Amino acid sequence: MLRSCTAGLRSLWALCGRREGAPRLSTDLPPAPRLFSTEKVIHKDWSLPNPSWSKDFKLLFDQFMKKCEDGSWERLPSYKHRSTQKSEDFKTYFLEPKLVKEERVSQVQLFTRGFEDGLGFEYVIFSNNDEKRTVCLFQGGPYLQGIPGFLHGGAMATMIDTALGSCAAIPGGIVMTANLNINFKRPVPICSVVVINSQLDKLEGRKLFLSCNVRSVDEKTLYSEATGLFIKLDPEKSLT
Numbered sequence: 001m002l003r004s005c006t007a008g009l010r011s012l013w014a015l016c017g018r019r020e021g022a023p024r025l026s027t028d029l030p031p032a033p034r035l036f037s038t039e040k041v042i043h044k045d046w047s048l049p050n051p052s053w054s055k056d057f058k059l060l061f062d063q064f065m066k067k068c069e070d071g072s073w074e075r076l077p078s079y080k081h082r083s084t085q086k087s088e089d090f091k092t093y094f095l096e097p098k099l100v101k102e103e104r105v106s107q108v109q110l111f112t113r114g115f116e117d118g119l120g121f122e123y124v125i126f127s128n129n130d131e132k133r134t135v136c137l138f139q140g141g142p143y144l145q146g147i148p149g150f151l152h153g154g155a156m157a158t159m160i161d162t163a164l165g166s167c168a169a170i171p172g173g174i175v176m177t178a179n180l181n182i183n184f185k186r187p188v189p190i191c192s193v194v195v196i197n198s199q200l201d202k203l204e205g206r207k208l209f210l211s212c213n214v215r216s217v218d219e220k221t222l223y224s225e226a227t228g229l230f231i232k233l234d235p236e237k238s239l240t
């Protein structure tokens, strides 16, 4: 089974954070100014197929890409280094510059994209904004092992958090996980493909209540169920 896996200018960061005079909106944030980086900007979208993806994974991917054709679903791109408008907004309104050491800035990358192809988190998320749900296709590679032959529970929790977070982001704004509850029902074999179905159950002010389940491709095995509470960040409040 394991064999089936193949393996802004820096100183602008220091200007980020809740600047004097920055807008204080309690609803959606105005877009932050685009930052330019002297670091090499890598535009690779990591949520596209690579040779490590299994046949099942590619088949499911193709099925969902078909669903995207009428606009009801969309594939969410995923970048290792490149800033998205949302991450720029986060840095501008919520990040205290002193928390990020200057020499570390160039090393920053998205946790789930920090592995070579096929070794860690291979995933793609599709979003249905009208139905307020997302589907995450996930193949956990050999570097995510916990109990021999199976995925580490923390790796599964990471993907559940990411999948729920992508769904919580549908109504807009910047959200953070406040609570995550997971029932692990069956261990997930390393390098198998699972499907994480997430939905927004309730929106109550800044609180977003979500749930998801993790199933095998044939839907016969229920690996996990989870609920999450996400909070839409309030630009009036400091995170620290």
Ligand SMILES: CCCCCCCCCCCC(=O)SCCNC(=O)CCNC(=O)[C@H](O)C(C)(C)COP(=O)(O)OP(=O)(O)OC[C@H]1O[C@@H](n2cnc3c(N)ncnc32)[C@H](O)[C@@H]1OP(=O)(O)O
Residues within 6 Å of the ligand: 086, 087, 090, 161, 162, 165, 166, 174, 175, 176, 177, 178, 179, 205, 206, 207, 229, 231, 232, 233, 234, 237, 239
């Ligand atoms: C950028 C794009 C990149 C995109 C990259 C993709 C990333 C994938 C997603 C990863 C997401 C993460 O892992 S995020 C990282 C892990 N999470 C964290 O580090 C969050 C740490 N916690 C916090 O900073 C804070 O607690 C917040 C921000 C979550 C909430 O603080 P706050 O804004 O001050 O809100 P607060 O007033 O306390 O609470 C608001 C309401 O929620 C309720 N509430 C708050 N916490 C809880 C709780 N645990 N359980 C129940 N209820 C709660 C309160 O009672 C209140 O209810 P009421 O009185 O209004 O009724």
